[in-house]
Amino acid sequence: MTNPLLTDWTTPFGLPPFDVISDEDYAPAVDVALDEARAAIDAIASNADAPTFENTILAMELSEVTLGKVLGAFYGVAGADSNPAREALQRDFGPLLSAFGSEITENKALFARVQDLWTRRDALDLTDEQARVLMLTRRSFVRQGALLEGDYAVRLRDVKSRLSVLGTQFTQNLLADERSWFMTLDEAELKGLPDFVVATARSAGAEKDAGGPVVTLSRSLIVPFLQFSPMRELRKIAYEAWVSRGANGGETDNRGIAAETLALREERANLLGYDTFADYKLETEMAGTPAAVRDLLMQVWTPAKAAAESDATVLETMLKADGFDGPLEPWDWRYYSEKRRQAEHDLDEAALKPYLQLERMIEAAFSCANRLFGLEFAPLDAATYHPDVRMWDVTRNGEHVAVFIGDYFARGSKRSGAWCMAMRSQSRADGEVRPHVVNVCNFAKPEDGQPALLSYDDARTLFHEFGHALHQMLSDVTFESISGTSVARDFVELPSQLYEHWLEVPEVLAEFATHAETGEPMPADMLQRMLDAATYDMGFQTVEYVSSALVDLAFHDGPAPKDPMQKQAEVLGELGMPHAIRMRHATPHFAHVFAGDGYSSGYYSYMWSEVMDADAFAAFEEAGDAFDPALAKKLEETVLSSGGSVDAKELYTQFRGRLPGVEALLKGRGLDAA
Known part of the structure; x- marks a missing residue:
């Protein structure tokens, strides 16, 4: 056949x-x-x-x-x-x-x-x-x-081959750990959980055939469980399982893989004449050098740590008021932070989520793309790889632009996180080829007949990945090798993080944040409280991210550590990592860095891009219109359509007239006064 x-x-x-x-x-x-x-x-x-x-x-x-x-x-x-x-x-x-x-x-x-x-x-x-x-x-x-010649060329080939094996093994070990662990909950242990968390736990239990509700290691379930469960011991069990992915011993343990990967990367860089892998990797990025990366991260680390420590004092007081001795622990932070958010901002996520329906947030992302770039989205009936997958024909002025594919729900067969990829990239070297672009997310799947509800962070993830998709869909170059997101790693996150800002535009939420049952728009006071709370807990979020980026840099900017876990501990100790916060991605499940070398020495890229996205959206704010037509056109012509056809620094300068400083980022994170 x-x-x-x-x-x-x-x-x-x-x-x-x-x-x-x-x-x-x-x-x-x-x-x-x-x-x-x-x-x-x-x-x-x-x-x-x-x-x-x-x-x-x-x-x-x-x-x-x-x-x-x-x-x-x-x-x-x-x-x-x-x-x-x-x-x-x-x-x-x-x-x-x-x-x-x-x-x-x-x-x-x-x-x-x-x-x-x-x-x-x-x-x-x-x-x-x-x-x-x-x-x-x-x-x-x-x-x-x-x-390279002779034995050096042969050795480099062997190193690259082994690294490809290790990256695949790391990913599959992580998926196996995520897939195998779950914690069953009896009815008493559902106490204090909002209806949406209970529904998600029941749905996950049905998928696992567990005979009742469960907590899994899917972020869309475990994070709200940690936010809302008043049962501290259960929070501890779930949290420790979550952060120990890839470090449980046996065949799926990733610690040895991480050590071998770092050693081979160092050898690869040395064979090519570089002192460290970070020198090799950053040579072609906007940052250019490890010193430039460290300088940016430390400019952000200092105010972020101060903000986090101040918040920790408040949360530990709340912990003690509940009758618990001892310090605030990592499995306590989200729970008490959520209670504090409700008290200080009168913002209850359980009351908020019905206004953030997946369907309406997809419509919002499409609407912004229409207003900015003239794109239109029509459902497309074609074969998919899973029943949950949906497709749209993307057009502009009646002309086909791309196929957009959305795969939004968590399942056991899907690796964690969210990502964008092109099954087919744009090019015209041999006739016009339009892209097929996929957004993959891990949102909690609702029970049959119920709408899918998102947290505000989920909605931002949807906009983020759609920003990557726009970078692919609006690509307008001749050669596939420089199409779409084929740009410097610390530039690739600019379109995605920039697009998140349109979710924060009040008129967008006023139109699309409608209640799942009543259809009523989000009340104006709730909308304002949600936007006012956008930088809430930013010390925590920034510390867990920047610590991960600094550990990644330390792994690669010097001799490869024989024991990455010890090196991780040393770096965190030197930073004075707050006790109740851990890295966003500990080494054994740091897929950005070890599932391949795309973000190795490059996890900082999100923050490097954030410096630009904060400054870039400020251009729209200065224009007084988030949908300013001239700026949108300029953004498309410089950043979104050019792919890697022009150096990233030049592209940004074409759009904004200059390169940005860190000030807009600190202001956007609410850390400028920290």
Whole structure:
């Protein structure tokens, strides 16, 4: 039978035909696609004609079309709806793809053609975009070891292959721990929990076939449990299970994987001539150096820690008033902080959530995109990889722009967190190709017939990931290698974090924050209280994030620690980490850093981008209109459509006229007076 992954897809907009693709199809399709790509690369390298941009760089851009098509479908499913077969495929594909990448960068004849073009670049009459792609292509070859010879090249290939294995194993161990743990609750233990938490616990219990309500390690369930459960011992059990993911001993323990990963990254950097992995990784980012990253983080750490310590004093007083001796513990913080928020801001999340319906927040995200960029969204009926997945045809002025795919609910087969990916990226090097963009979230799935309700943080996550999606959907470049989010890591979070600001626009919430039962808009006083509380508990949130970023930097800016857990403890000790706050991502479940090297030495990127997003939204505030048409057009033309075709610093300067300072970030987090 013909493998459906290798046929011409006649589905709407060329979407993967998930209704006819089976897990058994992926491996044979990858084999065929790799053979096709290898043949294309060999043809380029052995071409007797003198190198030109078209017969070398453009040909390389087009050499992996089938491979990209197959892997886009596979990885779109693998993280969001895993099963044993797909996990085994991930373990198999990692080394295969790493080896293929090494074959390309070690191909001396191929690199010679790239190098020839590079030395003659000023005489080639290239467009700005072509010149950029040539520079990035050559830089990628060099950074992947093209200049290495003999044993050094062989060792680098082995290191990269092993790292790909370790990243997959880390992810799968974490998913296994998250999937296996749950805590059953009897009726008495539901005491004090709002109806929405009880409903979510019952729904999770049904999924686990547990015979009753449960707490799982899904953030959308465990966080509200920690916020509302008055039973301190239960909070402790749930919290300790949550933060010990990947550190429970046995086959799913990630501590050894983290240590080996850090050692191999250091070796990789040394082979390429860098003192540390952080030096290697940050060379191509906006920050440029570990010192610049540390400087930013410490500018934020000092006021954040002061704010957190002040808050801890208040919360510990509340703890003692409840009759508990001893210090405030990490499993206490969210509970007493929620009580304090209700008292100080008269804001009860249980009363707030009915106004933040998933459906209405999706509509809000779409509406803002329409007002800013003229995009329209129509439901699309096409095969999906899971019944919960939904699709939309995105158009502008009647012209197709993209397919947007939303996968919003938590399930046992989905890894934790939220992310955006392109199953297919925008390009026009070989005809116009429009993107297929997926947002994956882990919101609590409601009981049948009930609306899905979000916390305000959930709603911000939805807007955040949709900002990434806009970066992909509005991409307008020629070459896929620089399309959409193919930008510096500390620039990639700018569109996503910037888009969060539109959720805070009062007129948006006034229109879309409507009650799930009555349909009435959120009362004006509640809306104002919610916005006023936007920076509430920001000391806690900032400390848990910045500590994680500083630990990540310390792991990579110096000799690789033999015991990462000891190094983590040392860094936190030097920082004077508040007792009742822990890192947002402890090492054994720090997937940003260890599931691959995308955010390794780069977890700071969210804050680097936040410096820009705070300053960028200030431009709209200065204009007096969050939907100012001229600014929206400028934002699209500079930041959102350009991908990696221009250096990130230049793109931001084109939009704002200058690079920003940290002041707007501190003000936005309410830390400027801390």
